[in-house]
Amino acid sequence: MTSKAASLRSWLDTDRPTSRRQAFMGRVYHGCRDFSRNRLAMLGLFIVLGLVGVAIFAELLAPYSAYTGDLRTTRLLPPSWTHWFGTDDQGRDIFSRVIIGSRITLMVVILVAVLAAPLGLVVGTVAGYAGGWVDAVLMRITDIFLAFPRLILALAFVAALGPGIQNAVIAIAITSWPPYARMARAETLTIRQTDYIAAVQLLGASPWRIVLGHIMPLCLSSVIVRVTLDMAGIILTAAGLGFLGLGAQPPMPEWGAMIANGRLYVLDQWWVAAAPGAAIFIVSLAFNLLGDGLRDALDPKAAK
């Protein structure tokens, strides 16, 4: 090891950082080091990165069209060298459809996270900081949503809004924010007792400024971990809605809807349903591994 690298490591490893930047970099370094030692978590990370890559370059990777097939010659062909995952009842190449479908899965996951996590953060931190009746009202609403079975509530919302991928995203987001709100509230309750919050209060900062600028950033890391752990659940719920015909509509190559289509032929042509289901399984397994690893690396207390 060169002396330069050694000095960089001791700079990162120090327990007496001299600047804010050094403290931050040190924490990032230790987090990454713990994380990269966890082989399963790294595997999860690679699969998730692979999913992102496949989604970006989907059009280049897909060998055939995902939307049209040849009904005369390529209907319901078993897996072969020309069609790796076989073809479906419309003669479409399933491998191409799974690849294009990764975009839909990724989009759903990102949109739900972007909608639900900030909502949960705001509700939780405001409830925790304000206390009193604001807290009581917000937490009661949270409990009502928590008391509901998630898929059933999403089903009812989609039934009201009408089927479609946007409405499925909205329904899943509406049903997945409450755990984030509970977590953010619990953290806010401990943070608001600290001296530096008292100092900011004495400086005359407004409650909104304290919540948005001083409390929320501290709740962010645990919420991110929780969102990663929830990603698998979001994927499974979206696929379930798609399977019931309430999510993405045909001919979109959404994985859950593809399984619903394959269900009609499953006893004789099992491959139509097999490939998209395996894709869902692998991706949600990856998110579970990644989430577990992140939790262990960022929050040593929770690691068992």
Next chain:
Amino acid sequence: MAIPDPTAAGVAPLSAVRTRTAGQRLAPHARSFGNFLVVILLTYLGLLAVTFFIGRVIPIDPVLAIVGDRAPAHVIARVREELGLDKPIYQQFYIYLGKVLKGDFGTSVLTANPVMTDIKRAFPATLELASLGILIGAGLGVPLGVWAAVRRGKLVDQVVRVIGLVGYSVPIFWLGLMALVVFYARLGWVSGPGRIDVSYEYTLTPVTGLLLLDTAMAGEWEAFRNVFSHLILPASLLGYFALAYISRMTRSFMLNELAQEYVIAARAKGLSESRIIWRHALRNAMVPLVTVIALSYAGLLEGSVLTETVFAWPGLGLYITNSLQNADMNAVLGGTIIVGSIFVGLNLLSDVLYKLLDPRTRIR
């Protein structure tokens, strides 16, 4: 409100507790139970508010759905009045509350029956499925979790972890389809979709609606075997999902207990390892486990929506999804309220059980 004696649940009360009268023992429970009841009532009210809201924002106009879009204006106005849609929204909600509490969810457009009648007919099928599922899940999940905790870091622990991870990640409806392909179509070990073969369906008079019980009581063992071979695959599937959660929680509770000092004391006393694990540690771990099992039971009701669709199982889940596909909102919301109520009820039950089983949560 009668609260069962904690001793009946198999937990020895502390000697200090035993010397008090039953009334003194139960009074604090009654108070915290009262608080709890208020919370549950509020939650339930919120649940109804959500379903009411969903029923109102639906883009289909309920009046047009009944009279059609060519009806003259005065007919539309009259139907609107009959449905109470001309009243202010809070009055509508009040009327809605009154109806729901009486068990009146309106009439299903699809079956032309009152929704409650349909639900009563469908519910036993779901109950039978979910109950066998939780029996499988808890019956295998608890021993597996204990085993994993005792042999921590060994092969068994890794295997149990993988079983759990797969259970968290696999789409249940897909696993169900693949299981049908393997065990029904290829191997022929089990019967296919549905609850019972058509040839038995009309010889059977439903008493409880739970077909295993009904056939057993009638002494129709051939039909019983048929019902069982239909039931075992979807129930094992649901059981697997319960197992994934239960074994993981059992493992972490057991690790907690095995690190306690009383375990060391018991070892020092020379008790056998199996006695320490099963009689001492597991008994303490059972307290939080009861909550976990009750919650997974509720979770199975939710999982049954997708499972019932795959296995054409004529239960509550299939009823809700069928109604959804036909825009039958009364049926969808009725089913949602029933499942939501069971969810809230099981949450309540698990909390009460926790308080009764764990002496430390008693207020002194």
